Amino acid sequence: MSYDLSLLGWTDLRAAELPDGAVPARVARVDRGAAEVIATDGQHHVRYAAHVRRAAAADPVALPCVGDWAALRWLSEGRYELDAVLPRTTAFVRGGVSRDSVGGLSGDGQGQVLAANVDIVFVAEPAMHATDFADLARIERLVALAWESGGTPVVLVTKSDLFEHGLDGLLDDVRTAAPGVDVHAVSSLHGDGVELAASYLAGSRTAVILGPSGAGKSTLVNALAGKEVMETQRVRAADGRGRHTTVHRELIPLARGGLLIDTPGIRRIGLYDMGDGVDRVFSDIESLAEDCRFGDCGHTGEPGCAVLAALERGELPERRLESWRKLQREALWMASRTDARLRKEQQNKWKVIHKEMRRTGRNRP
Incomplete structure (x- = not known):
């Protein structure tokens, strides 16, 4: 069975990102170390190239997922291999x-x-x-x-x-x-x-x-x-x-x-790399906060807090303010965890560099 990839979202912009000699395909389902993909010539079960597995081990976000556009390579043994994930738009x-x-x-x-x-x-x-x-x-x-x-x-x-x-x-x-x-x-x-x-x-x-x-x-x-x-x-x-x-x-x-x-039913889903998503959902609170006396008001009891004033007047549901506080705490916590992980990765990187410098220095005549 053949497929028209344009009906799956393939565009000229994506085609420009495809490596030379690669075959485009969209990921329909993933399994451990492999994926079901849809290409022009049909559906295929493909395994990940070694460098794709290494990238995913270093950062799970790099792991191929459903909806991804992938570059396939034809191997001499007569099968495709998932060689790269094309840049994601979302x-x-x-x-x-x-x-x-x-x-x-x-x-x-x-x-x-x-x-x-x-x-x-x-x-x-x-x-x-x-x-x-x-x-x-x-x-x-x-x-x-x-x-x-x-x-x-x-x-x-x-x-x-x-x-x-x-x-x-x-x-x-x-x-x-x-x-x-x-x-x-x-x-x-x-x-x-x-x-x-x-x-x-x-x-x-x-x-x-x-x-x-x-x-x-x-x-x-x-x-x-x-x-x-x-x-x-x-x-x-x-x-x-x-x-x-x-x-x-x-x-x-x-x-x-x-x-x-x-998708499977979601019992809990944590925030990740949160930017303005929370601000857009709580635009009412963000708008009220513009009238707070202090620019860094946390809306927890500070004098001149416009958010708490709206709460007292019944204009802002207490449930909504508590939900905002919870997501703000979680976003800050996740940011600190991410920063700690990045610091650890950088420390390990420099340990390897210094070790290599010492090794090559000792080998010099």
Whole structure:
């Protein structure tokens, strides 16, 4: 089977980045040391070249991921090898942060790329849980990471048919948590909102769907594809939460045009290399902070704090300020971890250089 790579997002700009003699392909799925890729002449299972493995060992962000464009080399034994990952236009990266046994943050400061070269980030949150404070905070976190990735976030409140009353109010609450972001209600089973979601994938645009287990991501993929391409499961009756249906990330070309990357349900996702993503999600707080008496106000009790004044007047929800504080603390913590890792790498580099200088100095006549 042959493929028109332009329908997968291949452009002349990408072609200019392809090394001489290489064959372009898009990564559809990854495994340990290998990937499933789509090239003009069909789909192939390819292993990584040694230098690709070494680069990924030094920095996990360099590891090929779903959505990447890759350069393939034809080997004499009659197979392709993934020789290079082409420069990414966008990358959705989560930090290596988790909770340790005593409830603190732990991690190595390194990131993991969940999806690359993504135009749209669909943040899926089921309507029956989207009113929970914790879930609004998850929307804020994922939207911040979406902005940081370079993609455009779109929040989809899924399973809207199960929310009997107050859907408009629910959508307003979600819009408050994601200012400036399109928010839509979707019922994949009934088809409500599906065509609207599909409109974001016009041409050869790529979207990744992120959200917790039970958010209906795989059902939405099937609705957008117009056929069953992903296995689905019902949520647990005991707590209304879902099991993991998708166990890997996969690039799915759609017959109507566009591509989707489905992902496993995300329980926790840490920040990584955070720039202005948090500021864009909390633009209301950033706007209020401009009127604070002190330019470095931390909004924790300083005199003349416009943010706390808005909180007292009821203009700013306390939940939202606490969510901002939490993400700010995490972003600072991740930055310190990353800086510590970089310092360690530089120290090791100079140790090797000094060792080599001493060795060559001793060998001189």
